[in-house]
Amino acid sequence: MYAQQVETGTKTVKSLDEMGAEERAFQEKIDAEIKIEAKNWMPDNYRKTLIRQISQHAHSEIVGMLPEGNWVTRAPTLKRKLQLMAKIQDEAGHGLYLYSAMETLGADRDEEIEKLHSGRAKYSSIFNYPTLNWADMGAVGWLVDGAAIVNQVPLQRTSYGPYSRAMIRVCKEESFHQRQGYEILLHMMRHGNQAQKDMVQDAINRLWWPSLMMFGPSDADSPNSAQSMAWKIKRHTNDELRQRFIDQTIPQLELLGCTVPDPDLKWNEERGHYDFGEIQWEEFYEVLKGNGPCNRERLETRRNATQEGAWVRKAAVAHANKKQKQQAAA
Amino acid sequence: MTKYDDLTEFLLRLGDSALIQAQRLCEWTGRAPALEEELGMMNVGLDLVGQARNWYDYAAERINDGTDADALAFRRDERAFRNLLLVEQPNGDFAVTMTKQFFYDAWQFHVLTLLKNANDEHIAAIATKSLKEVTYHLRRSSQWVERLGDGTDESHQRMVNAIDTVWRFTFELVEQNDTEWSLSEAGHIPALTELPELWHATVSEVFTNATLTVPDAASTFYLSARTGMHSEHLGLLLAEMQFLQRAYPDASW
Numbered sequence: 001m002y003a004q005q006v007e008t009g010t011k012t013v014k015s016l017d018e019m020g021a022e023e024r025a026f027q028e029k030i031d032a033e034i035k036i037e038a039k040n041w042m043p044d045n046y047r048k049t050l051i052r053q054i055s056q057h058a059h060s061e062i063v064g065m066l067p068e069g070n071w072v073t074r075a076p077t078l079k080r081k082l083q084l085m086a087k088i089q090d091e092a093g094h095g096l097y098l099y100s101a102m103e104t105l106g107a108d109r110d111e112e113i114e115k116l117h118s119g120r121a122k123y124s125s126i127f128n129y130p131t132l133n134w135a136d137m138g139a140v141g142w143l144v145d146g147a148a149i150v151n152q153v154p155l156q157r158t159s160y161g162p163y164s165r166a167m168i169r170v171c172k173e174e175s176f177h178q179r180q181g182y183e184i185l186l187h188m189m190r191h192g193n194q195a196q197k198d199m200v201q202d203a204i205n206r207l208w209w210p211s212l213m214m215f216g217p218s219d220a221d222s223p224n225s226a227q228s229m230a231w232k233i234k235r236h237t238n239d240e241l242r243q244r245f246i247d248q249t250i251p252q253l254e255l256l257g258c259t260v261p262d263p264d265l266k267w268n269e270e271r272g273h274y275d276f277g278e279i280q281w282e283e284f285y286e287v288l289k290g291n292g293p294c295n296r297e298r299l300e301t302r303r304n305a306t307q308e309g310a311w312v313r314k315a316a317v318a319h320a321n322k323k324q325k326q327q328a329a330a
Numbered sequence: 331m332t333k334y335d336d337l338t339e340f341l342l343r344l345g346d347s348a349l350i351q352a353q354r355l356c357e358w359t360g361r362a363p364a365l366e367e368e369l370g371m372m373n374v375g376l377d378l379v380g381q382a383r384n385w386y387d388y389a390a391e392r393i394n395d396g397t398d399a400d401a402l403a404f405r406r407d408e409r410a411f412r413n414l415l416l417v418e419q420p421n422g423d424f425a426v427t428m429t430k431q432f433f434y435d436a437w438q439f440h441v442l443t444l445l446k447n448a449n450d451e452h453i454a455a456i457a458t459k460s461l462k463e464v465t466y467h468l469r470r471s472s473q474w475v476e477r478l479g480d481g482t483d484e485s486h487q488r489m490v491n492a493i494d495t496v497w498r499f500t501f502e503l504v505e506q507n508d509t510e511w512s513l514s515e516a517g518h519i520p521a522l523t524e525l526p527e528l529w530h531a532t533v534s535e536v537f538t539n540a541t542l543t544v545p546d547a548a549s550t551f552y553l554s555a556r557t558g559m560h561s562e563h564l565g566l567l568l569a570e571m572q573f574l575q576r577a578y579p580d581a582s583w
Contacts, residue, residue, distance in 0.1 A: 062360075065368065069359030076574035076583040077400045078349075078383045081356075082376060088359055089372035095365055134574055134583075184583075191582045301360055309363020311488070312424045315481025322480060 003056035004124055004216045005288065008227040009045040030232050035161035038104040046231055049224075050160055051105050052121075053233065055112040058098035059123035061091045063116075063298050067131040067140060076134060083180050084137060090173045097169060101162040117303045119290060124148075128292030129210050135188060135196070135203035141181015143204070143211040143249070145174050150245045151215065154235035163233075182252065189256050204253070205261045212276075213284045215242040221281075246274050336509045337450070337518055338392045339412060342402070343556070344441075345385030346413035349403055350564070351434055352378035353571055354421055363424055370470060374431070377463040384456045404575035408565045409558040416499040418564045425478055425485070425492035432471035432536065433496070437503040438464045440528040448519045472536045479540025489542055501548040504529055507556060 016024055022041055029036065036042055065088050072088060075081035099109045115121035126144050131137070152174065155167040185203075188196040216222060216238040228234040236244075246265075253260060264277035286292065334342070355375035362368040386399035417434055421427045442464055445457035478485040504526035514521040530544075537544050553559045574583070 062365065062368075066360040069356075069361075072356045072359055073353060073570050074573055076404070076581070078379060078386075078403055080583055082379050082383075085352075085356065085372050085376045085379065089369055089376065092365055092368040092372065096369070099365075187583065193578065193581055195578060196581055305361045305363070308361075309367075309424065311482070311484050312363035312367075312478070315478050315485030318485075319477040319481045 003053040003060070004122065004214060005222070006049055006053045006056065006224060006228065008049045008224040010227045013226050013230045027230075030159050030230075033157075033232075035164060036159055037161045045227075046233075047105050049228065049231070049233060050163065051102055051107045051112070053228075054098055054102040054105070054163055054166075055107065055115075056122050056124075058095050058102060059113075059116045059121060060127065061095035061098060063123045063127045063302060064144075065091050066298055066301055067127055067129070067294075068137065070131045071134060071137050074134070075137070080137075080184070087141070087177050087180070090177065094166075094170050094173070097166045101166045104162045105160075113306070117299060117306065119299065122288065124214055125284065125287040125292065126207075126210050126214050127298060128287050128295045129207065130294050132206070133199045133203060135185060135199035136207070138181045138184030138188065138200070139203035139207045141177050142185060142252070143181075143207050144214070145178040145181060146249060147211045147214040147245050149174050149178060150241050150248070154241075157232075157235060159232035185256055185258075189258070200256065201258050204258050208260050208262070209279065209283075210287075212242055212246070212279055213287075215239075215245065217281070217284070218279075243273055246276055250274055334389075334393065336512050336516075338389050339509055339556075340513055340519070341385045341389040341392070341453075343412040343414075345382045345389060345402070346411050346555075347417050347434070347438075348378040348385065349382035350411070350413040350567065351417040351431070352376075352382065353567060354417065354419075354427070354430075357421055358427070367424075374467050374470070377460075377467065381456070381460045381463070384459070388452045388456065400575070404572045408560050408568055411555070411558060411560065411564060411568070413555055413560075413564075414499070414502050415553055415555050415561055416496060416502065418561060418567060419496055419499065420563055422492065422495065423488060425488040426495055428471055428474045428478065429489065429492040430496055431467070432475045433500055433503060433533070435464060435468040435471045436529055436532040436536075437525075439468045439532070440525055441522065444520050444522055444525070450518045453519060468532075472532075475536050475542070476540040479537070479542040486541065489540070493542065493545065497545050498548050498551070501550050502555060504547070505550065509556065 014023075016027060019027060023043055026036070026040075026042060026046075029040075036046075068084060068088055068091075072081065072084050075084050099112075102112065103109060112121060116123065126147075131140065149171060152167050152171050156164055156171060158164045158167065185200050188200050192200075219225065219237045219239045222238055225234060225237055229237070250260070250265070262277045264275065266275055268275045287295065290296075333339075352375040355371045355378070358368075358371050360368070362371055382403065383399050386402045390398050390402060414434070414437075416430055419426075419430060421430075439461070442457045442461040445453055446461060448454045448457065475489070479489045480486070506523070506526070510519070510522050513519045530547075534544050553561060574581070
C-alpha cells in the first residue's frame with residue numbers, strides 16, 4: 001500500500017539559480033537520474049518528506065493487516081486460508097523493509113510508530129473501511145493491491161535508492177497478491193452460486209470509490225506534488241495514476257461480469273481513456289481526519305498490541321543483556 | 331458418529347492438531363508484541379496449515395468416500411475432531427501462546443522424528459517434510475520460553491502462570507494409547523514408547539535455561555481429544571472457522 005498525501009514543507013519549487021551550491025549539485029544529480037543514497041547530502045525537506053512518505057507507507061502495510069486479519073480465521077478452504085496467511089505475512093515483511101529504508105534517513109522506528117498511534121502520522125485511507133464478506137478478501141487483493149501497484153511501479157524509479165530498492169521487492173510480491181485476489185473473485189463469479197456472485201458485486205460496490213481515493217487528492221488540491229515531482233520522489237501526479245488504474249481495471253471488471261457503482265463511467269474515444277464520476281472528496285477528507293468507519297478500531301488495535309506487548313519486548317531486552325554479560329564474563 | 335480405522339484416526343490427530351494450532355495463531359494477526367512476531371507467527375501458522383492439508387489428503391484417501399481435506403477441516407463437528415486439547419486452548423497473553431506453542435512443537439518434533447522412519451511411505455514422507463519446518467518452530471518457541479522465563483520478574487511470573495494454565499493438558503502429549511500401539515504392532519509406524527521421555531527431556535532442558543520449574547507429570551482427566559471429548563473452547567473456534575462452508579454447503583471457493 002502506500003502514502004497518500006505527504007507534506008513536503010515547500011509550496012513553490014526553487015529553480016537551479018535560486019539554490020545554493022550543495023542543493024544545486026543535489027538537484028542536478030536528481031535530474032541526471034542518479035540515485036541518492038543514505039550518506040549523500042540532501043536538503044532537509046527532502047529527508048523529512050521521504051521519512052513521512054516511507055513511514056506512511058510502512059504504517060499502511062501494518063494497519064493493512066487488520067482488515068484481512070478479520071477474515072483469516074474464517075477463510076472458506078485450506079487453500080484460501082494459506083493464501084491469505086501468506087499475504088498477511090508478506091505485508092508484515094513489507095512493513096519491515098520499509099521501516100528499514102526509513103531508518104537509513106536517520107528516523108527512529110519506534111518514534112514514527114508512536115506518531116501513528118497518537119494520530120500524528122497517517123496511513124492509507126483504504127484500511128479504514130470494514131471487510132464485511134469473504135469477497136472483500138478478493139476485492140482487497142484485486143482493487144486495493146492493484147491501486148497500490150499502480151502507485152508503486154513508478155516508485156521503483158524513485159530518486160532515493162533505499163526506497164526504490166524496497167519498492168522493487170514489494171512490487172513483485174504485491175503483483176502476486178493482486179492476481180490471487182482477482183482469481184478469488186473470478187472463481188466466485190464463474191463457479192459460485194447467486195449468493196457468492198452477490199458478495200462479489202457488494203464488495204466492489206463498497207470498495208470501488210475508496211480504492212480510487214488511494215491515489216490521493218486531485219492534482220488541483222495537491223500542493224505538495226510539484227516539489228515531490230521535482231525531487232523525483234513521485235514520478236506521476238495523483239490524477240495520472242488514478243486514470244491509469246481505472247483504464248486498466250475496467251476490462252478486468254468486465255471479464256468478471258460485474259459493474260462499478262459509477263453511472264458516469266464511460267469510454268471516451270477522443271481522450272482514449274475512461275471518463276468517471278466525481279469522487280466524494282468530503283468523505284475522503286473525513287477519513288483522513290480520523291472519522292472513517294474503522295479509524296478508531298484500527299488505531300486502538302495497534303495501540304493495544306504495542307501496549308500489551310511491552311512486557312514481552314522488555315523481557316527480550318533484559319534476556320539479551322543477561323546473555324551478553326554471561327558471555328563477557330566467560 | 332463415524333469411527334475411522336486406527337491409521338485414519340492417527341492421521342486426523344496430527345492434521346487436526348496442526349490446523350487448530352494454526353487457527354489460534356491466525357487470531358494474533360495485527361496484535362503481536364512486535365512486527366517480527368507478526369511475521370513469525372504467520373510463518374509458523376502457514377507451515378501448520380500446509381501440514382494439516384497433507385495429513386488430511388492422506389486421511390481422505392483412506393476414508394475413500396468422496397471426502398477431501400476441506401471437508402475434513404470444515405464439515406466435521408467438535409465431537410469428531412481429534413486435535414490435542416492443548417492447542418484448542420485460548421491464546422491468553424503472549425506467555426500462554428508461547429508455552430502452548432513450545433509444548434506442541436516439542437511434541438511434534440519428537441513424533442515426527444520417530445515417524446520419519448515409518449514403514450508407511452506416506453507418513454514417512456509427510457513427517458520428513460514437516461520435520462524441517464517443526465525444527466525451526468521448536469527453536470523459535472524454545473528461545474521465547476527462555477527469553478520470557480529468564481527475562482524480567484514480570485515475564486518470569488507470566489510464564490509461571492502460563493505453565494500453570496496449560497500444564498494439565500500435557501498428559502495427552504505423553505500418554506501411551508491403544509491406537510498408536512496397534513499401529514506400531516501392525517507395522518505402520520514405529521513404536522512411540524520413547525516419546526514421553528523425549529518430550530520431557532526437551533521441556534526440562536529449555537525450562538532449566540529459562541529458570542522455570544517443570545511440574546509433576548500431568549494426569550489423565552475426564553477430557554480426551556482421542557474420543558472427541560474436548561474443552562468448551564473448540565466448539566466456538568469451529569463455529570468461526572467453518573461458518574462459510576456451513577452457510578453455503580453447495581458453494582465452491
